Each structure stands twice: as C-alpha cells, then as structure tokens.
Amino acid sequence: MTDISDRKKAEEKLTALAGKLEFRNRELEQFAFIAAHDLQEPLRKIMAFGERLGTKYREKLDEEGKDYLIRILNASKRMQQFIRDLIKYTRVAARPEPLDTVDLREAVMEVISDLEIKTERVGANIEVFELPAVKGEKSQIRQLFQNLIANALKFHGEEQSHIRIYSRPTDHDCPIFVEDNGIGFDEKYLDRIFVPFQRLHGKSAYEGTGMGLAICRKIVERHGGSITAKSKPGEGSTFIITLPLECN
Numbered sequence: 001m002t003d004i005s006d007r008k009k010a011e012e013k014l015t016a017l018a019g020k021l022e023f024r025n026r027e028l029e030q031f032a033f034i035a036a037h038d039l040q041e042p043l044r045k046i047m048a049f050g051e052r053l054g055t056k057y058r059e060k061l062d063e064e065g066k067d068y069l070i071r072i073l074n075a076s077k078r079m080q081q082f083i084r085d086l087i088k089y090t091r092v093a094a095r096p097e098p099l100d101t102v103d104l105r106e107a108v109m110e111v112i113s114d115l116e117i118k119t120e121r122v123g124a125n126i127e128v129f130e131l132p133a134v135k136g137e138k139s140q141i142r143q144l145f146q147n148l149i150a151n152a153l154k155f156h157g158e159e160q161s162h163i164r165i166y167s168r169p170t171d172h173d174c175p176i177f178v179e180d181n182g183i184g185f186d187e188k189y190l191d192r193i194f195v196p197f198q199r200l201h202g203k204s205a206y207e208g209t210g211m212g213l214a215i216c217r218k219i220v221e222r223h224g225g226s227i228t229a230k231s232k233p234g235e236g237s238t239f240i241i242t243l244p245l246e247c248n
C-alpha cells in the first residue's frame, strides 16, 4: 500500500517538475524572440546611417575610411541575417497547429520548384521517389525540406551534384532520406551541426548563419519525430528524418 502511494507521489512530483521545465523553456524562448525582435530596430538605424554616410560623404572619405564603412555595412548585414534566423527559430511553435495531412511528395516538389534557380546554378540533378503522407504543419514540413535540400545544393562537391529524396518503410515507421554526393563532414561533429549557429565549413567559402539544421531539428522534435545524419568527408551526406505517419 505505502509502496503504491510512494510511487504515486514520486510520479506527481515528476509531472510537476516537467511542467515547470516546459514553462521555463517557453519563457526563455519568448525572451530570445523579444530580444532578437528589439535588436532589429537599432540595427536598421546603423545600416540606414551607414548607407547615408556612404552616399553623402563618399568623396570626403579616404580609402581607409571607405574600407571601414564597407566592413561596418557587411557586418551589419550579417547580423541582420543572424537575427532573422533566430526569430525564425523561436517561431517554430511549441505544438504545431493545426495538424494537417501533408502529402510529403507534393511538399517536396514545391520546395524543389522554389529552389529552381539555385539548382540550375549548381547544375544539380534532384530525384524524388515515393514518399508517405505525414501528420504535420505544412509550412514547417516545407521549411524542413527546404533547409535540407538547400544544404545539399550548397555543400556540393567537384563532380555533378546528385540529390535523392526517398523513404524506406518498415513495420513501425517510415524514415525519409535526403542524400547528396557533396563534400560531406566528419560524423564526430554530428551533434554540433544541429545546434544554433554552429557550422563546420567556413563562412568565406559557404554563406549562411548555421541556423538551418537547428530549425530542422526543432521542427521534427515538435512533430514528435527525429533527425540524424550519416556522412564521411568527401563522400556525401544522408540526412534521415522520421515523422509521425498519417495512418498511425
């Protein structure tokens, strides 16, 4: 009798703690959102006056002065992108609402059409095979595949870029694979790539802020799924996603 009531008490304590943690988490995210949002205004001012300085006083600045100004403006643009990505990250809602039936193949085809210009520039060949219907928020599912396919295009190797998107249904789930033959990465950094602002390849060679995969992980986790990857330097990468299936 006491055993059961003790266990019940312990369970209640755990539930209360989990609730508190969830609340604190949400508070922190709200804080990050507000901070990022409010940082935009002074930054806009820095950029606007920087640009004005460049147009109105260009002749008065010597070469060194012009160089400083260009650096200020480039750093501001980069900061603006960081802030925008941070806002995007904090906006992935706690529980995606409403949950729709998303035809994954259709969503992926739409993303590919949005990425057409990038695909042409890289000269990539993208193949999409049969994909399941999933339960989710369509805009988030699209964002997920947009980030993964954009990465596959960006981190292409020397040979022609091939990207394949397919699924391998098992008895209990249906993992989805986004595979490329690009530059790849060392799997010992696997945990790092899903963390906000973490990148393995230099910003001078590949543009970006390092938020794409952090957003992907947040989206799949909020859908009750998971994301991981397999890769080796020089041998391409495969990102593996599981999402709740429509039929479950």
Ligand SMILES: Nc1ncnc2c1ncn2[C@@H]1O[C@H](COP(=O)(O)OP(=O)(O)OP(=O)(O)O)[C@@H](O)[C@H]1O
Pocket (backbone or CB within 6 Å): 085, 147, 151, 152, 155, 180, 182, 183, 184, 185, 193, 194, 198, 199, 200, 201, 207, 208, 209, 210, 211, 212, 213, 214, 236, 237
């Ligand atoms: N398909 C891939 N092939 C090789 N490396 C990758 C691939 N996808 C991601 N990475 C590595 O993981 C890092 C994190 O990826 P992520 O998408 O979060 O950032 P990003 O693409 O650099 O910037 P952003 O997505 O914000 O534009 C990348 O900088 C890169 O080093």
Ligand SMILES: [Mg+2]
Pocket (backbone or CB within 6 Å): 147, 150, 151, 208, 211, 212, 213
């Ligand atoms: Mg990216």
